[in-house]
Amino acid sequence: MSEYDAFAAVYDEWTGPIGEDDVDFYVSLAAEAEGPVVELAVGNGRVAVPIAVRTGRRVIGIDVSPAMLAGASERARAAGVELDLRLGDMRELALEERTDLVICPFRSLLHVHGHDERLRVFRGVFDTLSPGGRFAWNAFVFDPEIAAELDGQWREQGGVRHRVDYDHDERRIDLSLEGGPTIPLWWADPAEWDRLVEESGLEVEARYGWFDRSPFDESSREAVYMARKPA
Structure with missing residues (x-):
């Protein structure tokens, strides 16, 4: 069991505000790649399945949530494709084969706490990539006005009732589903992402x-x- 299992049933609705924009972006990167595509925090296959369908690439999907992986497997079957799904923690990334594309969509790196743990992820990605290979991810940019508006308020996103509470000292958001678990996320600014890139090589x-x-x-x-x- 994982604390993320509770999100599996509502994940499509939860990701609704981003729409298909991120899917198209990551599919376009996969179309330029060779060999398998590795997706960290694959979730229910929302991005991985379109990559497999639209590019024919093999996708290795890694996630800590058994329920998410079950959803990804079901989604892949419905689309007539197969995913190579693996239960695992992105901080422990260690694949025997190399690839030229690793992705981590939908702000999933924010589930990793602090610089040191994120650096473990980035160094694992470095070791997984072939020379010239790419790592792509996205994350929100912290906005104090948005934080002030959302802090402590019950709201709906894609029909999913939830609440966010901000801890500015810890740079943490506690995300709570109504009647469900509370999951922490830790935000980072662009300078921090740049530092992780540099320190990982x-x-x-x-x-x-x-x-x-x-x-x-x-x-x-x-x-x-x-x-x-670097090549």
């Missing part, structure tokens, strides 16, 4: 403000990253 290839590859600037509320392992 990767190089920033691009930083976008949205999945349409629009430039990142001070008004951007989402950071969409592509890093590359």
Whole structure:
């Protein structure tokens, strides 16, 4: 069992506000890749299945939640594709085969606490990538006005009733489902992501403000990253 299992039944509704923009972005990267695509925190296959369907690439999906993996397996069967699904923690990433694309969609790196633990993920990605391979992920950019509006309020997102509580000292959001678990997320600013890229041996290839590859600037509320392992 995992604390994330409770989200499995409502995950499609929960991710609704992003729409298909992120799916199209990650599919486009997979179309440029060779070999398997590795998705960290694969969830219910919302991104992995379209990659498999639209590119024919083999997708290795890793997640800590058995319920999420079961949902991904069911979604793949319904779409007529297979996913290589593995129960595991992204901080312990250690694959025998190399790849030229690792992705971590839908802000999932924010579930990893602190710089040291995130660096473990990034170094695992570095070891998994072939020379010239890419690591792509996205995360929200902390906005104090948005935080003040949402803090402590019960709201609905995609029809899912939830509450968020901010701890500014810890840079943590506690996300609670109504009648369900509370899950922590820890935000990071672009300077922190840049530092992780550098310390892991990767190089920033691009930083976008949205999945349409629009430039990142001070008004951007989402950071969409592509890093590359030096050739």
